[in-house]
Amino acid sequence: MDRFIEMLRNISPEVYQSLKQAVELGKWPDGRKLSREQKAMCLQAMIAWEADNLPEEQRTGYMGKAECASKSQPDPAAELYHPANGSLH
Numbered sequence: 001m002d003r004f005i006e007m008l009r010n011i012s013p014e015v016y017q018s019l020k021q022a023v024e025l026g027k028w029p030d031g032r033k034l035s036r037e038q039k040a041m042c043l044q045a046m047i048a049w050e051a052d053n054l055p056e057e058q059r060t061g062y063m064g065k066a067e068c069a070s071k072s073q074p075d076p077a078a079e080l081y082h083p084a085n086g087s088l089h
Helices: 002-009 013-025 036-053 076-081
Strands: none
Touching (some): 002 036, 013 036
């Protein structure tokens, strides 16, 4: 693990961009397809590099502090379970 961390510290912004593009496209710049293992390793490297080099809001997977948009909308099914006005139930 120490070797992996040391390697991450030596990644240049250009290498980071190359890894990011490879993950986005699913292939290396020369056209070879990324294997699942390569994609997983690239993602790990990207996320670790971003943690040391980018502000939180620019990192992969950042969702912000706001709630999910679906939580701000009323649930139409919830009305089915509300008792009617004047009901004793």
